[in-house]
Amino acid sequence: MIYCDELQTHAAAEPDRKPNAKRASERLDFGMRIACFRPKGPTLTTRILIIILLIASSGAPATAAPPSSAATPEVAPGQLIVTWKVPKTLRVATVPTVVAGYVTRPLRDLDSRTELIALHEKTQAASWEAVAALRADPRVADVQPNYVRRPMVRPNDTHFPLQWHIPRIHGEQAWDISQGSQIKIAVIDTGIRGSHPDFQGQLLPGYDFISNITHAGDNDGRDANPTDNGTNSSASSALHGTHVAGIIAARSINNKGIAGICWNCKIVPIRALGVDAGRGVDSDIADAIRWAAGLNVQHVPPNPNPAQIINMSFGGAGGSKVLTDAIAAALREGVIIVTAAGNKNIDASNIYPAAVPGVITVGATGYKTKRAPYSNYGQVIDVMAPGGNLYEKQDVQHQGKTWQGGIISTMYYAQDNSYDYHIYEGTSQAAPVVAGVIGLMLSVNSGLDSAAVLAALKKTADGSYQCAKGCGAGMINAAAALAEVNNGTPPTGNGLPYGSTCSQDLDCASRICRPAGGSGYICTRYCSSKTECPSGSSCHAGVCVPGSGPSTNPGSSGGTVIQGVGCRVGAEEAPSGPLPWLALALLALACRRRRR
Ligand SMILES: [Ca+2]
Ligand SMILES: [Ca+2]
Structure with missing residues (x-):
């Protein structure tokens, strides 16, 4: 049972691609780049494309398509979906037998213009490189890797x-x-x-x-x-x-x-x-x-x-x-x-x-x-x-x-x-x-x-x-x-030395940016005594500060700490004294009465 009442929401999650697929750092070479799975020889256009692609592939691999962050989509290794500009019944074009240096073979037609193909090399990196190469083919309306979808955790x-x-x-x-x-x-x-x-x-x-x-x-x-x-x-x-x-x-x-x-x-x-x-x-x-x-x-x-x-x-x-x-x-x-x-x-x-x-x-x-x-x-x-x-x-x-x-x-x-x-x-x-x-x-x-x-x-x-x-x-x-x-390179900061003006911990080599006692914030360091601080500094509230440090602690007044909030139904502000607490108690009773 939940009380304190009323209403609720939530949109159902939809399946999404699994992020964080890592792009292979190297492309495996299985020595079959020219050998072809297709029974039919390549067309003249394809031959030209093969030559171009082989030249291109002799150097660095094609530009990687996916971003290198945790948002990198996961794709089926070595699979592409190609959509042709012309329906199958009217065209003579086929997927080249070698794309970006990888041998290809057709798997099945998804519709009259679209077919699923496989690369002999089954890596995500190969998929992305082949996609990049086929995007340059003027006969191709669209090409994509075969994205992997997984149910989102719900x-x-x-x-x-x-x-x-x-x-x-x-x-x-x-x-x-x-x-x-x-x-x-x-x-x-x-x-x-x-x-x-x-x-x-x-x-x-x-x-x-x-x-x-x-x-x-x-x-x-x-x-x-x-x-x-x-x-x-x-x-x-x-x-x-x-x-x-x-x-x-x-x-x-x-x-x-x-x-x-x-x-x-x-x-x-x-x-x-x-x-x-x-x-x-x-x-x-x-x-x-x-x-x-x-x-x-x-x-x-x-x-x-x-x-x-x-x-x-x-x-x-x-x-x-x-x-x-x-x-x-x-x-x-x-x-x-x-x-x-x-x-x-x-x-x-x-x-x-x-x-x-x-x-x-x-x-x-x-x-x-x-x-x-x-x-x-x-x-x-x-x-x-x-x-x-x-x-x-x-x-x-x-x-x-x-x-x-x-x-x-x-x-x-x-x-x-x-x-x-x-x-x-x-x-x-x-x-x-x-x-x-x-x-x-x-x-x-x-x-x-x-x-x-x-x-x-x-x-x-x-x-x-x-x-x-x-x-x-x-x-x-x-x-x-x-x-x-998630990409292994968290923010490294600015590395400012002790005494530098700063606005956040990340600015400092020590990763500590603290009030300098009336003169803004400076990069400082932890200390347990004055002897651990630079000359002319003192140890205050666990960090070194210039001079003798603040004469008093910030707002040094007593020590009672009151927690915040509860079942607040009517109050705009949290309680600060006996009367508001009493009011809250009454409100809480009101809540209890509304318990379902
Ligand atoms: Ca639970
Ligand atoms: Ca106890």
């Missing part, structure tokens, strides 16, 4: 038709390139209900970092059990982490529920936000970040599965040294960190961890609106991803009903101890969409670092989603991002 999960955010980011085409491979993604959140059927086989051991027993709601402090003890009421944890984790890696193709974006990735569930409306504090969150990255945390056993990606779908005003330092330490370990921009429709430059340098910050798009009305914006936004809008209705019916244009994911219902699915909206939902896509990107190219991943996401983003207030590079395109990094 999960059979029951509620997949409600997962409009997948096609919106071209997720099915991305799955045609990769469906993920064991990338470890830590979800630092309210914990998880790991017994959900769509989490079976998807989780690695996690940890509960909530020190305060009251906020933990589990009658104990820190321990190895990351189970969320909240309910799906917004006054509780709203089972926020369960929802977020499902977006990333819910089990797929199991005829059940939903499909996570990277269902072959693994979730490391880490609990740092409590049952009291998802409240968490920096002291717990910072330890959770370090543990996720495989760093030591006092009195906590080492994480046996350090994550390559961390998702943090929460935030609040007030930067802090402990949070910034923990993030810097995780970045230094090579972890890619994704954060939600926040849901207050304000500039995110003072929302943390969204504004911490080095993280990938995600704003939300609605179902129909480009920037969701609640989504934070501003210079710190890197990219946008679907977070949905509960005010908008999905266009296509599902199970005879209409559904809200939010993001559907895994949910637990404490009132009847059941596992189901629920539609939420928020940047909390947009960030895990990006985290899942990064999981796919790392699956096809494990050598990517955060700078390369972000550069690829930005380069391939749909710029029509950019906005005047700041929506980063626009909406991510999962398929294009995977294609961008």
Whole structure:
């Protein structure tokens, strides 16, 4: 059952060509270029063409037709389809017995003008070279390789038709390139209900970092059990982490529920936000970040599965040294960190961890609106991803009903101890969409670092989603991002030395571009003490900065961090105090009453 209601969509996927066919680097030569399979000798024209082709083939092979990217189509090796300008009954022309140096033979007629032919050499490279040669034949109206079509990966999960955010980011085409491979993604959140059927086989051991027993709601402090003890009421944890984790890696193709974006990735569930409306504090969150990255945390056993990606779908005003330092330490370990921009429709430059340098910050798009009305914006936004809008209705019916244009994911219902699915909206939902896509990107190219991943996401983003207030590079395109990094040559960057002015990590030889303390951004390097920095520099928040560094940490105010969003039916802004939380609780009850 899904509640929080209404409408739904999804266009059926059509078969598409399988991308990523590799062009053979060499053409095999079997020494039969003149010997012919055809009983009839070649015509005079053909003889001339043979000579021309043989001359041409004596040098470099014909120009390769297919692009050399992941979008390269797959073709049947050594097969061509030739369409003649004149019907068979009227023409004397035949396919030359040798094309581009390859012996040919006819297979069958497809219609009066079109025939399928085979090359003796059955390679994709030969197909493309022969196509290039025949395109120059004035008698030929059209020639193509025999393209291979495969069904696109389309999960059979029951509620997949409600997962409009997948096609919106071209997720099915991305799955045609990769469906993920064991990338470890830590979800630092309210914990998880790991017994959900769509989490079976998807989780690695996690940890509960909530020190305060009251906020933990589990009658104990820190321990190895990351189970969320909240309910799906917004006054509780709203089972926020369960929802977020499902977006990333819910089990797929199991005829059940939903499909996570990277269902072959693994979730490391880490609990740092409590049952009291998802409240968490920096002291717990910072330890959770370090543990996720495989760093030591006092009195906590080492994480046996350090994550390559961390998702943090929460935030609040007030930067802090402990949070910034923990993030810097995780970045230094090579972890890619994704954060939600926040849901207050304000500039995110003072929302943390969204504004911490080095993280990938995600704003939300609605179902129909480009920037969701609640989504934070501003210079710190890197990219946008679907977070949905509960005010908008999905266009296509599902199970005879209409559904809200939010993001559907895994949910637990404490009132009847059941596992189901629920539609939420928020940047909390947009960030895990990006985290899942990064999981796919790392699956096809494990050598990517955060700078390369972000550069690829930005380069391939749909710029029509950019906005005047700041929506980063626009909406991510999962398929294009995977294609961008799938050719083995991820962005190399500009290699600027320490101290150079920069605008992104990729600019720097160190791959670290950070605020220089009131004078823009510079290329810098990681440090743990001043002695590791160049003369005249100091070590601040894990990186070297000129001079003595900022006198205070950015927005150094306390440490309470409040997670974003829930089942918001009426509010334009996320809660910021007791009254909004109370309002949310009432809204949540309203949602429950509408449960179907
Ligand atoms: Ca506990
Ligand atoms: Ca499923």
